[in-house]
Amino acid sequence: MLVYRKEIDGLRAIAVLPVILYHAGYVNIVPGGYVGVDIFFVISGYLITSLIDMEIRQGTFSLIRFYERRCRRILPALYVISLVTCYFAYQRMSPGQLEDFGYSLISIITFSSNVFFWWKDDRYFSQLNELNPVVHTWSLAVEEQFYLVFPLLCLLFFLAQWGGNIQMISKRTFYMFFQHSWASFYMPIGRIWELLLGSFVAFYSRANDSIVSGKSIGMRAQVASVIGLSLILISIMTLDSRSIPPFPNCYTMVPTFGASLIIIYGKHDTLIGRLLSLEPVRWIGLISYSAYLWHQPLLVCLRLGPISLMTISHMKSVIVIILLLSAITYYSIEQPFRNRTLFSRRVIFGCSAAGAVVLYFVAVFLIHTANYRTAFIEKVTDNRSVIIDSIMRNGSLTLKEVDTYLADIEPMELSNYVTRRFDTHLKAYPTFSKQSANTKRRLLLIGDSFAQDFMNMIAETNSLQKYEIRCYYIRFQCQIYMGDEDRLQWIASFHRSLCINDHKIQSAIPMIREADVIILAGFWLRWSAIRLPRTIELLNLTKSQKLLVLGLKNFGVIDLKKYMNMSYEFRIQQFQQPEENATEVNTIMKQSFSPSVYIDTMGMVCVFKNNTCPIFTPHGKLITYDGWHTMKHGARYVGDIIFSHYPLNQL
Incomplete structure (x- = not known):
């Protein structure tokens, strides 16, 4: 028993x-x-x-x-x-x-x-x-x-x-499959x-x-x-x-x-x-x-x-x-x-x-309901001209009828949007093409998820069309650093194995030598930001090469649930201060680089009362889902601003 x-x-x-x-x-x-x-x-x-x-x-x-x-x-x-x-x-x-x-x-x-x-x-x-x-x-x-x-x-x-011992003998070797x-x-x-x-x-x-x-x-x-x-x-x-x-x-x-x-x-x-x-x-x-x-x-x-x-x-x-x-x-x-x-x-x-x-x-009913809601949103989105005509004729239209906010914050889209374009481009074009040396200028984008974010801004605004763009990924845990000191001392012990032989800017030097423009974009930490001038010095760039450094951007703490059921008028009035660590790191970098090198994203975007940052675009679209990385509409909004300002407007 x-x-x-x-x-x-x-x-x-x-x-x-x-x-x-x-x-x-x-x-x-x-x-x-x-x-x-x-x-x-x-x-x-x-x-x-x-x-x-x-x-x-x-x-x-x-x-x-x-x-x-x-x-x-x-x-x-x-x-x-x-x-x-x-x-x-x-x-x-x-x-x-x-x-x-x-x-x-x-x-x-x-x-x-x-x-x-x-x-x-x-x-x-x-x-x-x-x-x-x-x-x-x-x-x-x-x-x-x-x-x-x-x-x-x-x-x-x-x-x-x-029944007794039964043996099965195979002449083939079995390997654990991946x-x-x-x-x-x-x-x-x-x-x-x-x-x-x-x-x-x-x-x-x-x-x-x-x-x-x-x-x-x-x-x-x-x-x-x-x-x-x-x-x-x-x-x-x-x-x-x-x-x-x-x-x-x-x-x-x-x-x-x-x-x-x-x-x-x-x-x-x-x-x-x-x-x-x-x-x-x-x-x-x-x-x-x-x-x-x-x-x-x-x-x-x-x-x-x-x-x-x-x-x-x-x-x-x-x-x-x-x-x-x-x-x-x-x-x-x-x-x-x-x-x-x-x-x-x-x-x-x-x-x-x-x-x-x-x-x-019940599951079938929920799936049908979800498809109906999605279809309704898509139908409204696809009929913007009808909506505008209705507004012109009637003077107003219920905002809830045209609100696509729910469609903009789908969880999987938030997860994949930032990385998808950069990663796809990186796999498809690992090196510069031989033909581009004579036909196009070459631009190399180096960094972590902030570089991925910047790649979306390029695409959403159709910027840098005359450049052949290539990417090089460095995890933010490893940081962009080159110098006499061992960077592992600043890296958390559980990330060091990732950074010992990989995710270092030294490995990007062959591509850097071929590039006309190099843009460094990263989730800069204080230790790497302080040492970034020395890192750039050790890259030994030629006078004909142009280097740009993208500063941190942050829009403060984002609460998706807080905005979900709020009106358009409420959203476009949401402004808040960026997090202090982002402001501190940006101050260090602004003091280290001239305006011709440093791209002060927050200085261009967060220009409202008391230097606060908008949470939504003027059209009521959420800019960022986590305070650091932009969504589709946010990439277009921030991209339009920074590409129209110095120094990116010179490219």
Whole structure:
């Protein structure tokens, strides 16, 4: 018989709380909070394997009963919370967001949300996923896929052992195939080993009979369980996704092995076992599934609201609300549906099928709604002349009818617009062409995302037509620097490996020698800005070559939600001060370079009262989505200004 262990529920609490805190924005406190999902995988593998193994040995295993238990455990709460999320998605999401949400619902009911998010390449650790209320269901899909396959594998393994040893010999060498790192994150092939680690723990525990029989193994159990909890806490506190390779990787073994040690050795009579068995800890573990389901939709609901509530004080209240809702869901939905006297097998399968059908039709409705909203916006946008005529005839037109603001702030567009043109140009034209030496002047643009931003300004304003433009990318973490000092001393330790042999301006010197004009654009840091004159001096440019330095631009803190439901009149009156660090760095650079070299973007754009910067163009279009980089309309607006002023107007 499978022994119930209170400490496993406590381990669930240790897994779910860091995940909630991480997604709530406490990244500086729990930078590795996301590893809670990996701990869940180990727990799940252990429990499922233990149950299947016990029933196979007792001769009572039933595949249909196994799937019935999974339906009872997973689907009722998942379907209810998904339907609640649909209401807020319909009310608050932009067309693109709503369409993606609709497709993600379909992926949930087909147990393939991990495949969907991998295909969309939303990138779990990016800020964009803060606006996806169901991205966290990828881990459920991995488990569901494991559940569908693993019982069959167990049966096949049993039959293979019963039938004798069967060897399959292949003359071909097998090589692990390459897959994108984000596929490893989302797909079972990158996660299956974590579930299997839990399976091995189950087999090891049975073979050693240390848990089922309750035998004490003394000091070894105490030490091993303490080490296990320490490994988990170290992972939560140190495995910052910004400084390590994408998960899963070798670091993933730290929390998963920690969880394994606790499962094997953290019995009820150990210190760790007693701590994890405390009623408050165990209670959080009991509601952990509902808490995992609730946390992301609630957080996204706040982020999509018209007013930002994502402060630390608000987050504390939100976490309490998550736990309360989770408790309600656990007692009113999870527990009743697990009761076979209340819901028979036929009923639970019928309810599961009905829930899937309802979610499917809701998803189709949301997708249709999103397409209608998008079509309406496009129709209005494509009929600008009709709108102008209407205004001329009637004197006015409802601003809401012509507002394309929602279409301008689609999340994926915000993410891709800045980089797309620069990166495409870089790949297509890695060097100057031989013909251009006689037909066109050559311009080399060097830098990071600010160079990418500048490339968009060139394109949106149709500037620099007489130049053959080439690009060279240097990550902002590495900075544009050349000198006697080692730049690694100013670079964060977790970025140094990127900057040792790559992302340095020395590698661009062959192209610099061929260029007539060199433009340096970057997210300048104080240390590199101070040393930039020396860097330029060491480039040894000829007198015929012209060099320009693009200063920092910043429009202050941007709150997309704040502007979403505001009128055109409200938007064009929004001005604010740039951030102090941008102003400080620009002051250093302005003092270092003459006006013929330095492009003072902020000095040209932020010319309103008290040197404030506009947030919207005169046409009510958002200039920047993060305060630093421009959107399409912003690139055109800023580009028109700087290309009409000295020194760019001389090119």
